[in-house]
Amino acid sequence: xxxxxxxPATLVQPVGSPLSLECTVEGTSNPNxxxxxxxxxxxxQLLFYSVGIGQISSEVPQNLSASRPQDxxxxxxxxxxxxxxxxxxxCAWRRTSGIQQFFGPGTRLTVL
Amino acid sequence: AQKVTQAQTEISVVEKEDVxxxxxxxxxxxxxxxxxxxxxxxxxxxxxxxxxxxxxQNEISGRYSWxxxxxxxxxxxxxxxxxxxxxxxxxxALSEASGGSYIPTFGRGTSLIVHP
Numbered sequence: 001x002x003x004x005x006x007x008p009a010t011l012v013q014p015v016g017s018p019l020s021l022e023c024t025v026e027g028t029s030n031p032n033x034x035x036x037x038x039x040x041x042x043x044x045q046l047l048f049y050s051v052g053i054g055q056i057s058s059e060v061p062q063n064l065s066a067s068r069p070q071d072x073x074x075x076x077x078x079x080x081x082x083x084x085x086x087x088x089x090x091c092a093w094r095r096t097s098g099i100q101q102f103f104g105p106g107t108r109l110t111v112l
Numbered sequence: 113a114q115k116v117t118q119a120q121t122e123i124s125v126v127e128k129e130d131v132x133x134x135x136x137x138x139x140x141x142x143x144x145x146x147x148x149x150x151x152x153x154x155x156x157x158x159x160x161x162x163x164x165x166x167x168x169q170n171e172i173s174g175r176y177s178w179x180x181x182x183x184x185x186x187x188x189x190x191x192x193x194x195x196x197x198x199x200x201x202x203x204x205a206l207s208e209a210s211g212g213s214y215i216p217t218f219g220r221g222t223s224l225i226v227h228p
Binding site: 098105 | 147149157158159162201207214223
């Protein structure tokens with residue numbers, strides 16, 4: 001069976017510090033991977049998605065970047081965090097031949 | 113462009129009541145997919161169901177049932193005999209088949225609070 005991991009689970013960072021959130025998927029090959037942010041108010045905002053190693057599509061221009069160094073690893077980064085980067089970050093995956101997405105446990109980021 | 117509307121921001125019920133969560137969608141595609149996800153307080157979105165646009169058959173899974181009506185562009189979710197563990201935010205989502213990316217558009221969610 002497939003599982004998706006995210007870490008850390010929670011993170012408190014000062015403004016201006018760097019960020020690295022990691023997401024890994026087990027039990028599948030060549031998944032499509034996604035990063036979402038959920039700010040207060042519950043809406044899900046798609047940030048990045050990837051259909052393969054090194055292939056990143058950005059949905060919203062902002063202070064964040066994503067990378068996919070390995071087939072089942074997806075990293076969300078920032079060089080300098082802003083207060084507005086606070087939120088709940090969710091990673092999701094989809095089988096190449098599938099339709100629905102499956103989500104990880106999320107990382108709650110607080111920028112102070 | 114695709115759009116999903118969940119007009120109910122928050123619903124509060126007492127345990128054992130039946131509750132229906134509404135979802136209305138817009139799409140120009142003839143082939144599309146509808147989903148419901150549950151987000152408990154822990155935060156993880158849990159996939160509940162997917163319906164294909166070419167299959168209007170309603171579905172029941174235990175206390176959960178889904179009513180898909182293309183004529184009204186709705187995909188409503190009913191919980192029968194609600195329980196405290198049903199308390200969560202529920203998201204409806206839509207993916208269009210054209211383009212092949214299947215990236216879903218999510219509604220803003222309905223927060224369901226079930227009181228004991």
